[in-house]
Structures are given as C-alpha cells and as structure tokens.
Amino acid sequence: MKAVKLNGFGGVEVLEYGETPNPVAGSRQVVVEVAAAGVNFMDIGARQGTMGGGYKPAILGVEGAGRIVEVGPDVTEFREGDRVAWVFNLSSYAERIVAPVDSLVKIPDDIGDATAAAIMMQGLTASHFATDFYPVQPGDVALVHAGAGGLGLLLTQIVKLRGGRIISRVSNEGKVAISKAAGADEVIVDREGKFAEEALRLTNGEGVHVVYDGSGPSTFQGSLDSLRRSGTFCWYGPVLGGPGPFDVMSLPKSIKIGYAVFLNLIPTPELMRQHTNQLFDWIRRGDIKVNIGGTYPLADAAVAHEAMQSRATTGKLLLIP
Template identity: 70%
Template sequence: MKAVVMNGSGGREMLEHVERPDPVAGPGQALVDIAFAGVNFMDIGVRQGMAWSDTPNPKILGVEGVGRVVAVGGGVEGIAPGQRVAWVYAPGSYAQRIAIPAASLVPVPDAIDDRTAASVMMQGLTASHFATDFYPVQPGDVAFVHAAAGGLGLLLTQIVKLRGGDVIGRVSSDEKVAAASEAGADHVIVDAEGRFAEEALRLTDGEGVHVVYDGSGPKTFQGSLDVLRRSGVFCWYGPVLGGPGPLNIISLPKSIKIGYAVFLDHIHTPELLRARSAQLFDWIREGKLRVRIGGEYPLADAARAHADMESRKTTGKLLLVP
C-alpha cells in the first residue's frame, strides 16, 4: 500500500510518499480501505516533535478518516466486512489501508457521504465537547470563538447556535468573514494581532462573554482573559501553537475559570464515541449542521496540505485522497 511517513529529525521532519506492506487485522482490529483521511493540526504537531516522540521514524502520520471494512480479526463484534466506518483517532491514517481497533470505529449512515464523515469526526466531536461538556452553552450565553472560519470554529459556531447561544467570531482576514457569518456568527471581528478585546467588550455593552474558545496560542491569551465577564470560562486548547507561559493566578483581575479542553475525554468509551458521532450525523442529516471542506489533496501531496493549513490559506476541513 501507499502511505505518507515522517522521516528525518531536527524539529521539522520531512514527509515521504512510500510503499509499505499491507497491514493485517489482528485480534480486536478491523482492516479498513481508506477513502479519505483528515488533516489536522495534531499532524503538524507530530512533525514538530510535540507528540508521538516515543515512536521512532519513519512513522505514518494521520489520525482520522473514513473507509470500508475489508476484514476483521478475532473477537470483533458489531463491525463487519463491507461496512462503512469512520474514526477520530487512529495513528497511521495517511495511507490506503489501516488496521484499527474495532472499538475506535463508528458506523457511517448511508445518508452521510464519505467526504462529510471524514470531515466531521475530530473537529465535530471536539466542538461538541467544548459546547456541551466543558462549558454547557445555555440560551442567551455569548461565546467568543477564535479562528471562527477554520474547520473547528465553523462547527463550534453552529453548535453554540443550536444550543441557543450567540457567537462573536474572530477571523484573521476580511476574506474569512463570509465563512464565519454563514456558519451563524452574530458578529465577526477581523484581527490578526490579538487586539480584539475592546471590540468584543463593546459588543457586549462592557459585560464580556460567558465563554471564550481559544486555540490560537500565546498571542491571543491575554485578550481572551480580558474579554471574559466575571465568572466567565476560558476554554483553552490546541497545544501545537504553544501555551501562554507561566501564569500568576493571583494577578488575574476578576473571578474567571481557566481550563484546558481535551477532546478525547469526550469519547473515552466506545459507547460515548458512537453516541456523540450519531448525534453529529443526525444534525447533518437534518440540515442543522454543515461541514465546510477547505480542500482535497492527493495522498502524495500531504506536504502541501500541511503548508496550506499552517499558512491558513483555506477555511474548513482539509482532506487527503488515497
């Protein structure tokens, strides 16, 4: 099979398109022909040495995708050959085939196409976790969503709106305003320098927002603190862009709650994973949730997909086609 592996060392490893032996489904696993693989900032973090550092190179990148089951190993129940499935975290997804724990697979309804299923798993489940578990958005709440035109931001905005909240979105350029607005953002602030707090406070009559979702790294951290109302919640995520550095908690000017959101906590059992995924698929089928595809790339062109994601040339989810 063809796969994309990471090779080299030194903090910016090279991607190579190589031939590898086909994997085999072991006990508890399913062998899947991959139709689409998702591209995520997590994959870039692996290249930067922020994850999978204990796994020696060369290693196959990618964690998310959709495909059709070819075979199953011993002890597998509920997953059968011929079934369409998706997954949210399975290392080695930048490939034509993958052997994956059957407990990590989610059946895909016939009404959901492969592109949509591959696009909604990691970002959709993350957005669901942020708006339902980490901070359960209530009607009338105001949420501030960073990178509101990105794949996660677009889904998060829609889920906040489904729960009755209002959204102030931040985008980095005028070209991205339309995407954030179409997703349902009530207000969109264009800012690439981390100077958004004053406008957000004006939009909330000086009160601030109930929750801020920030995965944009240290540049926006202080502004996100400033934009919160008293007892507001700071949902920080996205370690690829770096943390805020040491924080003197007694220097905070008001009562706020700061936390780090880990999406895997949202789906820590197969039952939860399938229930949450089914909810996302239902929302899509009912027209309540739309997935925006930012671009498709051949598997051999994974490096260009990474470059486009890092430079933020596209909005929405990026996919690789094996």
C-alpha cells in the same frame, strides 16, 4: 500500499510518500480501505516533533473514513464491507489502516465518506466544548477564535443551535463571509491578538460568557480580558504552545479556566458513538453543515500541511488516497 511516512522531524520535507507493507488485522482489529483522511494541526505538531506525550508516529494521521476489507479474530461489532469512521487511530495517511474496533463508528447510509471523515475530531471536539465543557444557554455570548476553520465553523453552528450569540475572530477579511454564513453574529478581523477591546465593545463592556481559544500564546491575555465576571475560558490545542507560567491569583473577575484535551472528551467507545450519532443526526436534519475547505491527493500531504500552516484555508482539509 502507499502511505505518508515521517523521515525525521521538521518541515514538510520530512514527509515521504511511498510504499509500505499492507496492514494485517489482529485480535479485535479490522483493516480499512481509506476513502478520506482528515488533516489536523496535531499532524503538523507530530511532524515537527512538538506534540509531546510520546506521539511519534511512523505514518501521520489520526482520523478518517473508509470501508472494512478484513476482519480480525474476536470482532463481532463489524463485518467486511461496513463503512466506518475513526478518530485518534494512528497512521491514517495511508491507502489502508489497521484499526481497533473501539476506535470505530459505523457511517449511516445517508452520510458520505468525506463528511464522516471531516466530522470526527473537530465535530466531537466542538460538541464537547459547547455542551459539556461549557453548556451554552440561550442568550450566552461566545468568542470563537479561528472562526472560519473546521472546528470554528462547527462550534459556531452548535452554539447557535443552543441559542447562543457568536463573536467570531478570523485572520483576514476573506474569511468574514464564511464565518457569518455559519451563523456568526459579529466577526472580528485580527492577526495580532488585539481583539479584546472590540469584544468588550460588542458586549457593552460586559464581556463574553465563554471564550474558545486554540490560537496559541499570542491570544491568551486578550481572551482573559474578553471575559465577563465568572466567565469560562476554554483553552485547547497544544501545537501552537502554551501561555507559559501565570499566577492563578491574578486571574480576573472570578473566571474559570480549563485545558480541554481531546482524549478526555470521549473516554469510552460508547460515549464516542453516542456523540458521533448526535452529529450525524444534526447533519441529516440540516442543523449543521460540514465545510470541506480543500481535498488533496494523499501524495500531496505536504501541500495540505503548507496550506493549513499559512492560515489561508477555511473549513476542513482532507487527503484522498
């Protein structure tokens, strides 16, 4: 089969599209023929060797959707022919993957493969951010960084479902309309991390109730400055780097700050399936829409990475074997 392998760490030149042995299902595993694989910033971090935590895959990718073509021993939850989606299952940039059953959810008949592949990591993350990490209440104001990206668009819609108001930050004017179409009430265009003054102006000087910031160290101070008294700072996304050491006693206005790590969002298969089914329900009711900003042949994974890194894309990017 064909797959996108890493030939070292670095730029997109280390991505190698070529033949690799077909996977074989072991105990409590299945083999899935991949219909679509999601592209994430953590894939870029893995390619660059900056992810840490021992994450050094031979084949990139952690999420996708497809159809089971082989069932290993001791599998009772799934059978050959089932359509499934997965998250945080390594080696997803391939025509086939082997997946432990605990990483899988069944795709309903009325949800397409591309939609399922696009919703897993970012949809589960957005749901956790707005319903658990900071349970948004009617009237709350949220500042969403990268508001026209895959996560930002889903987060915007879920916050609006809960009655919140969205201030979205995007990197250029071309993304304003996309962010507003997802429900953003106001949009700040900023590439330099100079957004706090405008966020305060839009909230009559009070600041926002919650900031969702995965944009790296350049926005950290601005996000702090944008919060109101007892506001919540949701910091996530290790690829762009952390803020560096800071004095906790210097934090202003009794704010609360936390680092949202993906694997903490869904610690059990049951919880993952519960939250995924909620996402599927929202999609079928039209409460949220999945924006697929680009699809690329699997062989063009390097092109997809370059597009994502350029910040020129919106929505979710997918690879199609």
